[in-house]
Amino acid sequence: MASLNVGNLGEYLREQRRAAQLSLRQLADAAGVSNPYLSQIERGLRKPSAEVLQQVAKALRISAETLYVRAGILDEREREELETRAVILADPSINERQKNVLLQIYDSFRRENGFVPETDETPEADKTPGVAESPGVAESPGVDDALKADAAKDDNPHS
Incomplete structure (x- = not known):
């Protein structure tokens, strides 16, 4: 053979x-x-x-x-993207909303650099469990405010 x-x-x-x-x-x-x-x-x-x-x-x-x-089923770039997403989703030190924001930022950077996803929809497997679907970073007013609020909580352990 x-x-x-x-x-x-x-x-x-x-x-x-x-x-x-x-x-x-x-x-x-x-x-x-x-x-x-x-x-x-x-x-x-x-x-x-x-x-x-x-x-x-x-x-x-x-x-x-x-x-x-x-095995040639997946190309290297797809694997790297999946692994990056998996690491973010598996991080126990950040909450689900923070994971969702990080994934949105990651997607926006990939789009900016020419790695446009095939569809505008996030595949079901890539969605963070328990996190409501939210608009992309560019259309999401308040992402900066949310990140600042999280930073403030980190700086003030008594809040």
Whole structure:
């Protein structure tokens, strides 16, 4: 069987599996795929679906987006954007409204620099849970006031 053009996905998976000190069989069991199928992926003989890559990433405790890029499902810029968003959303030191404001600012800078999103709508997966949809930074009067108010709260711990 000829090797498919899936970048260095197989080699990368093998390295990650070995770093996690898992046998091929252990990883296959944890990811819910067959041992021969996982072996073929590692050898570059099979191109896995996004769903399989997500299962493998979860079993290895690594970023699924990284595997998507290596498999050619996602390009590098998209991965970087997703990772930036994930870091902002995962930060426990800021509240949900602050996360939403940061994402709005991030989107406005990306638009300003020519990285225009394909649609004006934020994909459901990118929305911050529990935060009402709000207008973009440019149309949002009060964003500066909200940021100043947050800064004032930080400066005055007794408020």
